[in-house]
Amino acid sequence: MQSAIRTEELTKDYAVGFWRKRPHRALDRLSIDVAPGEVFGFLGPNGAGKTTTLKLLMQLIFPTSGRAEILGQPVGAVAVRRRLGYLPENPYFYDYLTAEELLGYFASLFGYVGPERRRRVSMLLDRVGIGAERRMQLRKFSKGMLQRVGIAQALINDPEVVFLDEPMSGLDPVGRREVRALMLELRDRGTTLFFSSHILADAEALCSRVAILAGGRLTAIGQLSELLAFEIRGWELVVADLRPELIDRLGDVVRHHAEIAPGRYALELTLAEPPERLLAEVLGAGARLVALNPLRDTLEDVFMKHVAEASSHRMTTE
Amino acid sequence: MRAIRHIAVNVFRESVRDKVLYNLVFFAVLLISASYLLGQLTAGQDVKIIKDLGLAATSIFGLFIAVFIGIGLVSKEVERRSVYGVLAKPVRRHEFVLGKYLGLVLTLAVNIAVMAVALYLVLGYMAWMTPANVQAAWDAPALDPALLKAVFLIFVELCLITAVALFFSTFSSSILSAVLTFGMFVAGHFDADLKNFDQVVASPAAGALARGMYYVLPNLASFDVKADVVHGQPVPWALMGLATGYGLVYIAMLVLAAMFIFSRRDFK
Amino acid sequence: MQPSTRSTAVFAVAIAALMGASVVLQIARDRATPASHETARYLYLRSGTVIEHLAVAYQTLVADAYWIRAIQHYGGDRLSSGGSGRYELLYPLLDITTTLDPRFTIAYRFGAIFLAEAPPGGPGRPDQAVALLRKGMRAEPDKWQYVLDIGFVYYWQLREPAAAARWFRRASTIPGSPNWLEPLAAAMLVQGGDRRSSRFLWQQIRATADQEWLRNLADRRLLQLQAMDQIDQLQQIVTEFDRRSPPIRLTWEHLYRAGVVRGVPLDPAGTPYALDPIRGTVMMSPASPLFPLPAEPAAAKAPNS
Numbered sequence: 001m002q003s004a005i006r007t008e009e010l011t012k013d014y015a016v017g018f019w020r021k022r023p024h025r026a027l028d029r030l031s032i033d034v035a036p037g038e039v040f041g042f043l044g045p046n047g048a049g050k051t052t053t054l055k056l057l058m059q060l061i062f063p064t065s066g067r068a069e070i071l072g073q074p075v076g077a078v079a080v081r082r083r084l085g086y087l088p089e090n091p092y093f094y095d096y097l098t099a100e101e102l103l104g105y106f107a108s109l110f111g112y113v114g115p116e117r118r119r120r121v122s123m124l125l126d127r128v129g130i131g132a133e134r135r136m137q138l139r140k141f142s143k144g145m146l147q148r149v150g151i152a153q154a155l156i157n158d159p160e161v162v163f164l165d166e167p168m169s170g171l172d173p174v175g176r177r178e179v180r181a182l183m184l185e186l187r188d189r190g191t192t193l194f195f196s197s198h199i200l201a202d203a204e205a206l207c208s209r210v211a212i213l214a215g216g217r218l219t220a221i222g223q224l225s226e227l228l229a230f231e232i233r234g235w236e237l238v239v240a241d242l243r244p245e246l247i248d249r250l251g252d253v254v255r256h257h258a259e260i261a262p263g264r265y266a267l268e269l270t271l272a273e274p275p276e277r278l279l280a281e282v283l284g285a286g287a288r289l290v291a292l293n294p295l296r297d298t299l300e301d302v303f304m305k306h307v308a309e310a311s312s313h314r315m316t317t318e
Numbered sequence: 319m320r321a322i323r324h325i326a327v328n329v330f331r332e333s334v335r336d337k338v339l340y341n342l343v344f345f346a347v348l349l350i351s352a353s354y355l356l357g358q359l360t361a362g363q364d365v366k367i368i369k370d371l372g373l374a375a376t377s378i379f380g381l382f383i384a385v386f387i388g389i390g391l392v393s394k395e396v397e398r399r400s401v402y403g404v405l406a407k408p409v410r411r412h413e414f415v416l417g418k419y420l421g422l423v424l425t426l427a428v429n430i431a432v433m434a435v436a437l438y439l440v441l442g443y444m445a446w447m448t449p450a451n452v453q454a455a456w457d458a459p460a461l462d463p464a465l466l467k468a469v470f471l472i473f474v475e476l477c478l479i480t481a482v483a484l485f486f487s488t489f490s491s492s493i494l495s496a497v498l499t500f501g502m503f504v505a506g507h508f509d510a511d512l513k514n515f516d517q518v519v520a521s522p523a524a525g526a527l528a529r530g531m532y533y534v535l536p537n538l539a540s541f542d543v544k545a546d547v548v549h550g551q552p553v554p555w556a557l558m559g560l561a562t563g564y565g566l567v568y569i570a571m572l573v574l575a576a577m578f579i580f581s582r583r584d585f586k
Numbered sequence: 587m588q589p590s591t592r593s594t595a596v597f598a599v600a601i602a603a604l605m606g607a608s609v610v611l612q613i614a615r616d617r618a619t620p621a622s623h624e625t626a627r628y629l630y631l632r633s634g635t636v637i638e639h640l641a642v643a644y645q646t647l648v649a650d651a652y653w654i655r656a657i658q659h660y661g662g663d664r665l666s667s668g669g670s671g672r673y674e675l676l677y678p679l680l681d682i683t684t685t686l687d688p689r690f691t692i693a694y695r696f697g698a699i700f701l702a703e704a705p706p707g708g709p710g711r712p713d714q715a716v717a718l719l720r721k722g723m724r725a726e727p728d729k730w731q732y733v734l735d736i737g738f739v740y741y742w743q744l745r746e747p748a749a750a751a752r753w754f755r756r757a758s759t760i761p762g763s764p765n766w767l768e769p770l771a772a773a774m775l776v777q778g779g780d781r782r783s784s785r786f787l788w789q790q791i792r793a794t795a796d797q798e799w800l801r802n803l804a805d806r807r808l809l810q811l812q813a814m815d816q817i818d819q820l821q822q823i824v825t826e827f828d829r830r831s832p833p834i835r836l837t838w839e840h841l842y843r844a845g846v847v848r849g850v851p852l853d854p855a856g857t858p859y860a861l862d863p864i865r866g867t868v869m870m871s872p873a874s875p876l877f878p879l880p881a882e883p884a885a886a887k888a889p890n891s
Binding site for chain 2: 594597600601604605607608609611612614615618
């Protein structure tokens with residue numbers, strides 16, 4: 001099956017410095033392949049190259065080397081742009097247009113006219129929750145409202161592939177939940193979603209696959225379940241009525257402990273011994289069991305690990 | 319083509335909303351109050367002064383529109399990143415540039431047309447108020463249609479300045495573009511002086527450089543027939559045609575260069 | 587949609603072609619336009635004081651612009667020979683320049699030379715030259731150069747040696763003025779400004795000139811003096827020949843055949859002298875860069891006084 005988005009060794013150098021320009025590699029040989037219908041999360045800290053990648057895909061910048069295709073055609077082809085939507089990072093539009101006029105203008109660039117254009121504009125503004133404000137000039141809009149307008153304009157042409165650069169930024173918790181619901185709705189309709197974020201909770205809630213980018217390089221890519229499918233790295237045991245001297249007797253098995261209420265302790269146990277034995281010992285000493293949970297890697301742990309690896313790699317190579 | 323038209327219309331709508339056309343109110347107030355004051359002060363020559371003032375104001379207000387909006391056309395869009403949204407739509411970059419340019423030309427045309435009407439209204443009122451024997455002493459009649467020649471060439475000149483602004487704004491910041499465009503305006507008006515520079519300077523190299531600059535820089539003085547028109551001197555049609563042709567060719571060159579640069583630049 | 591080298595070439599060719607077309611149109615326009623269209627012959631604001639207010643804080647810069655305009659005006663009219671040069675804006679332009687920047691020395695001194703120059707090389711307005719220099723004197727009373735220049739105008743263009751002597755004497759009283767001014771004034775009074783004192787004057791100026799243009803001017807004046815001597819000599823020869831020979835058309839060719847001259851006589855700038863074939867008058871050719879020669883006071887006319 002044809003890919004929705006495909007990049008091959010995509011590379012971008014920027015010239016930095018004022019007098020003596022030297023190249024700075026913003027993106028280094030990125031190769032990814034996103035299947036139609038996927039929700040693909042593009043993760044990385046600030047400056048990792050996420051926006052650079054999106055701009056290359058929109059042909060707002062030209063690659064130094066490598067190539068990129070959307071829906072099987074080279075990026076920048078006008079025919080492809082008819083079929084995609086794009087939300088720039090911190091979108092900004094025309095101060096003196098109203099939300100309605102902006103969307104109408106963009107709709108007309110796709111060739112929509114008359115009642116069809118009006119219908120589309122009003123439907124999309126409803127969908128992103130812009131009500132009576134749609135007749136207000138955009139310079140009076142808050143950041144969150146602009147973000148909603150930005151999402152609406154990205155969807156004006158019922159795109160097959162939607163690129164969203166930091167879609168949650170500037171939104172309050174209610175807005176986030178609404179946008180999340182909107183994205184799930186698009187996914188259910190088969191739209192390919194490619195979005196960048198540094199907020200991992202969004203990715204965990206939405207993505208089928210993620211890529212982690214650090215220092216311009218791809219450091220990990222895969223299904224969330226793959227990336228997170230590490231064996232458990234320990235146990236959290238919470239007990240009440242525990243005598244503190246018992247903790248010392250348990251020895252190295254207890255990695256951390258903290259008294260969370262009088263006589264109630266949270267213990268983090270290593271995998272060195274099965275928890276059943278410790279549990280028996282603790283209960284035998286008269287304590288009561290409150291909870292026993294396995295400890296797993298979160299996406300955040302995976303993310304931090306990859307980013308740390310990438311930066312140490314950079315330090316050794318530079 | 320469709321995209322160009324929509325972009326142009328959007329530029330016009332935005333500049334109307336941006337209260338650009340408010341300058342027309344200033345223009346009208348300026349002319350009417352000046353004519354009232356002059357009527358109190360001078361005898362006979364007031365129509366000439368109104369013409370001078372009207373044409374100069376048309377040119378200056380137009381210059382401000384051409385420079386400030388012309389710059390905003392592209393560099394402000396790039397700086398504020400509003401260009402990202404548009405260029406992700408099915409719009410080719412050169413269509414974007416051309417649409418922006420035509421939109422501003424439309425704004426200028428409307429603006430200048432309204433100013434010309436206001437000028438003729440004030441002049442008509444003055445002619446109506448002035449006795450025939452005083453009118454006989456005028457260089458040119460109050461409602462001289464030749465004024466339209468001057469207005470038309472002002473329009474061509476402003477279109478050229480807009481193209482200069484557009485050109486600079488495709489690769490430099492808006493402040494720098496404004497400075498460069500004003501510089502070009504000043505240089506363009508001094509340009510005619512460069513032609514005989516070699517007669518004044520001793521160094522042949524400086525003379526040749528000046529002559530080269532004369533031909534490369536836009537010669538804006540060739541659009542300036544204000545003084546001739548006001549003094550009732552004839553402005554031959556051949557001159558009008560050549561000046562207009564020159565303007566159009568120069569504009570085409572600048573717009574093409576702007577498209578060329580804009581199609582190849584990165585939006586960092 | 588990657589920008590290709592081919593489309594780059596197409597763009598480059600199209601832009602170059604349009605530039606070429608614009609140059610062609612500009613040349614066509616320049617040809618089609620009468621000279622009066624080239625530079626505005628109108629000076630809207632004639633009051634330097636008004637412009638000074640308008641110029642806000644940039645008076646000297648605006649003064650420079652007016653000075654350049656004055657030079658353009660002078661140079662342009664000088665070029666359009668055939669008597670069409672009217673130089674009518676020269677004085678107002680210089681006046682504005684010096685009002686905006688009252689210490690613009692070159693504008694006073696050069697401006698005075700332009701103004702005093704006889705047609706067609708200038709408007710022939712020594713009165714305006716003197717007025718401009720007097721304005722300079724008011725602005726900078728200790729500049730002896732302005733006083734000396736007024737003396738020149740009186741001597742050279744107005745042919746008033748006595749007045750010139752007064753101005754030279756006045757210049758000599760200003761501290762820092764050169765020591766040859768006093769003897770110059772005396773010679774001017776005694777000899778009425780003959781060529782000997784003229785030559786002395788310009789030799790002194792040439793020797794002490796601290797500026798290129800002043801040295802050039804002195805050179806030119808010295809060459810003109812030399813030409814006047816040559817004309818007097820040639821006139822004697824021609825008159826003598828005319829008296830002895832039958833009445834024929836007097837041309838250099840005839841004089842050469844008769845062995846009176848050794849060729850067509852050239853003036854110090856290399857242009858042949860003109861000879862009126864009927865009246866037998868030797869003159870400087872209007873084509874010569876030294877033309878026109880200054881007229882001399884009647885008293886100084888006799889060659890060997």
